Structure formats: C-alpha cells, structure tokens
Amino acid sequence: MDALLLEAVRHEAEQVGAVMVLGAGISGMQSALDLANAGFKVYLVDKNVSIGGIMAQLDKTFPTNDCSTCMISPKLIEVAGNPNIEIITRSRIRTLQGGPGNFEVTILKEPRYIDEEKCNACGICTTHCPVRNEVYLPEKRRADIDWAGPDEEATVNRIIATFREERGNLLPILLGINTAFHWLPPHVLTYVADELHLSLSQVLRVATFYNAFSLTPRGRHVIQICLGTGCFVKGSPAILDRLEKTLKIKAGETTKDLRFTLETVRCIGCCALAPALRVDQDTYGNLSGGQIPLIVENYA
Ligand code: FES
Structure with missing residues (x-):
C-alpha cells in the first residue's frame, strides 16, 4: 500500500x-x-x-x-x-x-465588547451610547423651532400633553402627530425630542422604523395599490396605470392639493380579492380599471 x-x-x-x-x-x-x-x-x-x-x-x-x-x-x-x-x-x-x-x-x-452570556439584545446600551447619540441641548434646540403656525404648535402640545405621563409615550405621540399632519415634519420631531428629553436619533429611530410614519408630506388619503405576486398576476400593474392617469401623479407622489398620496405595497392580506387596493382603512378587491375613477371620486 x-x-x-x-x-x-x-x-x-x-x-x-x-x-x-x-x-x-x-x-x-x-x-x-x-x-x-x-x-x-x-x-x-x-x-x-x-x-x-x-x-x-x-x-x-x-x-x-x-x-x-x-x-x-x-x-x-x-x-x-x-x-x-x-x-x-x-x-x-x-x-x-x-x-x-x-x-x-x-x-x-473578534471581540464583541459585551458579555455574550448576559446580553439579551434589549438595546438599552445603544440608547445610552454617548458616541452615537448627540448631546442633549434643550435651550439651543427650543430657540430653533420654526413652527408652521400657531395651530401646529397647539396641536403638537396637545398630543404631547395627552401621553406625557405614559410609559413608552414616544410611539403614541408620533402616531398622533402623523395622524394630525399626515407626516412628521423635522422641526416637530426636534421639538418632541426636546419635550421628552430624548436625543433626536432616538426619535428618528422610531420614526423611520414604521411604515405608518412618513418623513415627507402625504395626502389626506393614502391609496395603496398591491403589487404582490397574487395581485400582480391578476393585473394590478394596469390598475396602477389607471390610478396614475386619474390622479395625474406617479406612484410614490402626492397630488398638489395634498388630497391623495399614491403608494405601491406588496400584499395587503386579501389575495383572494386580487387585484386589490386600499384607501386609508378601506379595502377594494376584484378591481377593474373602470372602477378607479369612481373610487377616487368617493374621497374627493
Ligand atoms: S398579493 Fe395582493 S393582497 Fe396579497
């Protein structure tokens, strides 16, 4: 051998x-x-x-x-x-x-700089990281707030006052502001950070995580056309085309009168009704292009 x-x-x-x-x-x-x-x-x-x-x-x-x-x-x-x-x-x-x-x-x-036995990924260390979070400077920030008008300031203060004493109040406050203005203006986010004694990065982390929040102005009604596989094969691209022509905007845009925002999404959970779309909380299924002007008119 x-x-x-x-x-x-x-x-x-x-x-x-x-x-x-x-x-x-x-x-x-x-x-x-x-x-x-x-x-x-x-x-x-x-x-x-x-x-x-x-x-x-x-x-x-x-x-x-x-x-x-x-x-x-x-x-x-x-x-x-x-x-x-x-x-x-x-x-x-x-x-x-x-x-x-x-x-x-x-x-x-490589080292991780944490005790892997003890770490449960709670994220508290990230929240308190002195390198990542900017230093809290309340006086300087407050002077910088440039309100769009007295109504805006009053609305934001009312929402903050409603949830101020609650634990985990950032999320309901941002939801309230997003519902009131249909988006989260940057100066309002700075103000919220000030009021809750949080860093701006903490507020932005929540504001950018959820789809429900928008950092750009949105219309009063949000139309979401589903381009998920089920709806796609049943013709939702043609429905999107009809929506774009009716509203005179492209997907991702908002009409000039701030009435409608058109978005594409992947599956809204009613594939049996494909092709489907959602306007705010209302769902429309088994769509044909001819129904689109009527649906839009309902909200105009
Ligand atoms: S793929 Fe459109 S609702 Fe599921």
Missing part, C-alpha cells in the same frame, strides 16, 4: 462527521439546516456580527419583489434553535489542516 492510500485510509477511519459551513447568508443557513437535519454537527461560521448575510439587509427580492425578511426570518429562528448547529459569528479561519472527515480548524474570533 503506498503512502497516499495509507493516508486516505487513516482519514477515513478517523472521520468524525462534524461539518463547518463558512458564510451564514441564506445559502449557508440552508446548507447548515440540511446537514443538521441529516444528523451532522454543524459549525456555522460568519465574519459578521450576526447571521443572515446580505439578504437580511434587503427590503425586497428580485424578481417578484417579495418581502425579504418574511423569507429569511423563519430560517434565522430555525438555525438559532437547532441543537445541531453552533453559530460562530465575528470569526475568521486562521488555519485549516487534515482531510475529508477530519479537518482541524483554528478560528480567530
């Missing part, structure tokens, strides 16, 4: 059956799950701080524009909960030795 063959036999005899998957994007996670479900111990290694890769940062996926998070979230949970998968993040391979079935790997793990 020559040396090469001996080596191969030795490796075969020492196979331990653990597998390392490099890169914890969508393909790495699926590979890890398949291997773990087949009974292998899997080490899932990624250089980033968390798993999910590029797909976790995307809003939509090509070509259907389906929600990326909706697809990847179940896999993240499955990977994290699989007892056969050990996740090793913020790590890189330093050395690799051995052969199939019996590799020996040295991993360099």
